[in-house]
Amino acid sequence: MLKIIKSLMTPRATKTTAGELAEKFGLELRGKPETVISGIAPIADARPGQLAFYSTEQNSNAFKILPLTVLENTRASVILVQPEMASHAPRGATLLVCTSPRGEIVKILGEIYREKPRFGISRRANIERGVFFRNRRTVYVAPFATIERGAVIEPDVKIYPGAYIGRNVTIGRGTVIHSNAHIENATIGAECVIHNGASIGKDGFGYTRQNGHNVFIPHVGRVVLGNRVSVGANSCIDRGALTDTTIGDGTKIDNLCQIAHGVVIGAECFLAGGVGIAGGVTIGDRALLAGHVGIANGVKIGNDAEIGANSGVFRNVPDGQKHIGYPAAPGTEFLRHYAWLKKHVNND
Numbered sequence: 001m002l003k004i005i006k007s008l009m010t011p012r013a014t015k016t017t018a019g020e021l022a023e024k025f026g027l028e029l030r031g032k033p034e035t036v037i038s039g040i041a042p043i044a045d046a047r048p049g050q051l052a053f054y055s056t057e058q059n060s061n062a063f064k065i066l067p068l069t070v071l072e073n074t075r076a077s078v079i080l081v082q083p084e085m086a087s088h089a090p091r092g093a094t095l096l097v098c099t100s101p102r103g104e105i106v107k108i109l110g111e112i113y114r115e116k117p118r119f120g121i122s123r124r125a126n127i128e129r130g131v132f133f134r135n136r137r138t139v140y141v142a143p144f145a146t147i148e149r150g151a152v153i154e155p156d157v158k159i160y161p162g163a164y165i166g167r168n169v170t171i172g173r174g175t176v177i178h179s180n181a182h183i184e185n186a187t188i189g190a191e192c193v194i195h196n197g198a199s200i201g202k203d204g205f206g207y208t209r210q211n212g213h214n215v216f217i218p219h220v221g222r223v224v225l226g227n228r229v230s231v232g233a234n235s236c237i238d239r240g241a242l243t244d245t246t247i248g249d250g251t252k253i254d255n256l257c258q259i260a261h262g263v264v265i266g267a268e269c270f271l272a273g274g275v276g277i278a279g280g281v282t283i284g285d286r287a288l289l290a291g292h293v294g295i296a297n298g299v300k301i302g303n304d305a306e307i308g309a310n311s312g313v314f315r316n317v318p319d320g321q322k323h324i325g326y327p328a329a330p331g332t333e334f335l336r337h338y339a340w341l342k343k344h345v346n347n348d
Contacts, residue, residue: 012113013037013038013039013040013112013113014111014112014113014114015036015037015038016036016037016111016112017033017034017035017036017037018031018032018033018034018035018037018051018078018094018096019033019034019035021037021051021078021096021108021111022096024111025098025104025107025108027080027096027097027098027104028083028095028096028097028098029094029095029096029097030086030094030095030097031078031092031093031094031095032094033094035077035078035094036049036077037049037050037051037077037078037112038050039051039112040052040105040108040109040112040113041076043066043070043071043074043076043079044066044070044074046074046075046076047075047076048075048076048077049077050076050077050078051076051077051078051079051080051096051108051112052074052076052078052079052080053079053080053081053101053102053104053105054066054070054071054074054079054080054081054082054085054089054101055081055082055085055100055101055102056082056084056085057082057100057101057102068088071085071088071089072088072089072090073090074089074090074093075090076093077093077094078093078094078095078096079093079094079095079096080095080096080098080101080104080105080108081095081096081097081098081101082097082098082099082100082101083097083099118140118158119137119138119139119140120140120141121136121139121140121141122141122142122143122145124143124144125141125142125143125144125145125146125147125159126144126145126146126147127141127146127147128147128148128149129149130149130150131147131148131149131150131151131152131153132150132151132152132153133153134152134153134154134155134173135154135155135156138155138156138157139153139155139156139157139158139159140157140158140159141159142159142160142161142163142179143161144161144162145159145160145161145162145163145164145165145177146163146164146165147159147165148165148166148167148169149167150167150168150169151165151166151167151168151169151170151171152168152169152170152171153165153171154170154171154172154173154174154175154190155173155174156173156174157171157172157173157174157175157176157177158175158176158177159171159177160176160177160178160179161179161180162179162180163177163178163179163180163181163182163183164181164182164183164184165177165183165184166183166184166185166186166201167184168185169183169184169185169186169187169188169201170186170187170188171183171188172187172188172189172190172191172192172227173190173191174190174191175188175189175190175191175192175193175194176192176193176194177194178193178194178195178196178198178233179196179197180196180197181194181195181196181197181198181199181200182198182199182200182202183200183201184200184201184202185201185202185221185222185223185239186200186201186222186223186224186225186239187222187223187224187225188200188225188229189225189226189227189228189229189249190227190228191227191228192225192227192228192229192230192231193229193230193231194231195230195231195232195233195235195255196233196234197233197234198231198232198233198234198235198236198237199234199235199236199237200223200225200231200236200237201222201223201237201238201239202236202238202239203216203219203238203239203261204219204238204239204240204241204245204260204261204262204279205238205260205261205279206219206241206261206279217241218241219238219239219240219241219261220240220241220242221239221240221241221242221243221244221245221261221262222239222240222244222245223237223238223239223240223244223245223246223247224244224245224246224247225237225246225247226246226247226248226249226250226251226267227249227250228249228250229247229248229249229250229251229252229253230251230252230253231253232253232254232255232256232257232273233255233256234255234256235253235254235255235256235257235258235259236257236258236259237253237259238259238260238261239261240261240262241261241262241279242262243262244262245259245260245261245262245263245264246263246264246265247259247265248265248266248267248268248269248285249267249268250267250268251265251266251267251268251269251270251271252269252270252271253271253275254271254272254273254274254275254291255273256273256274257271257273257274257275257276257277258275258276258277259271259277260277260278260279260280260281261279261280262279262280263277263279263280263281263282263283264281264282264283265277265283265287266283266284266285266286266287266303267285267286268285268286269283269285269286269287269288269289270287270288270289271289272289272290272291272292272293272309273291273292274291274292274293275289275291275292275293275294275295276292276293276294276295277294277295278294278295278296278297278298278299279297279298280297280298281295281296281297281298281299281300281301282299282300282301283300283301283305284301284302284303284304284305284319285303285304286303286304287301287302287303287304287305287306287307288305288306288307289301289307290306290307290308290309290310290311291309291310292309292310293307293308293309293310293311293312293313294311294312294313295307295313296312296313296314299313299314299315299316299317300316300317301313301316301317302316302317302318302319302320302321303319303320304319304320305317305318305319305320305321305322305323306321306322306323307322307323307324307328308322308323308324308325308328308331309324310326311323311324311325311326311328312325312326312327312328313327313328314327314328315327315328325337
């Protein structure tokens with residue numbers, strides 16, 4: 001019974017063969033093309049009928065190279081592997097040979113575990129008059145979703161239960177809006193993913209003190225997301241006060257992040273969980289902000305910069321530099337300060 005319950009809760013894979021994958025993704029096939037693949041598993045845990053991959057690529061410090069014995073002893077029926085590692089695979093295994101198994105496994109995962117297409121607009125969805133569907137037949141709108149007047153919904157969009165799309169919002173082609181996401185005053189690009197509970201386009205935390213009172217500054221800007229942007233669960237992106245808050249193509253934002261009004265974030269950035277960015281901050285392309293980083297108003301973060309976890313950034317970070325600490329400083333400077341402090345505290 002436990003196995004039956006577990007099978008119902010795990011994602012269902014679409015069965016395919018090694019030959020079909022080799023043809024679809026341009027991989028070199030060594031072995032039996034008719035070998036059936038019923039799922040994907042880590043190479044150390046894989047069973048017969050499953051596909052696994054082994055790679056010596058190390059694109060970042062997060063990628064660990066497994067011992068060669070893991071490859072030699074795997075029970076996987078099909079192995080995605082680099083040419084120089086193929087000789088270490090178990091005899092009888094079917095191989096899919098490529099230069100980047102890490103890159104190819106992402107494509108194969110998307111193929112085998114692809115969600116079944118959903119189409120149709122539920123009668124229980126609340127859709128006002130004046131909503132423009134570019135191609136209504138390709139769109140999915142779930143029960144209890146709300147779309148207000150003036151919204152533009154491009155083809156292949158999916159909107160799940162409880163999501164709210166405000167007036168004049170544009171949702172780009174192929175974008176997925178998950179349950180209870182709230183979007184207003186925004187333009188969302190193509191192939192974005194907005195996860196559960198995300199809030200996009202609400203007023204920012206903009207106030208001025210007048211005669212001893214905090215007076216709210218009206219916000220008239222928007223939020224503009226590029227293509228392929230991902231916004232994590234319960235993250236907030238505020239609209240700009242006078243200028244737009246913009247997020248570049250391919251940027252990925254983790255859960256529980258706060259992006260304030262007027263922030264500009266470049267393309268292909270990573271923001272880990274708990275990042276908080278104050279108003280007017282500018283971040284270049286390909287920047288990496290680790291968990292719980294805080295950035296003060298108006299700071300500029302350069303292209304390819306990296307900020308270590310729990311850092312507080314109060315000054316500009318040039319292109320390509322790595323800063324860490326509170327207040328954040330270049331990595332070598334922080335380590336010198338830490339070593340000095342540790343030495344003198346120990347001496348005391």
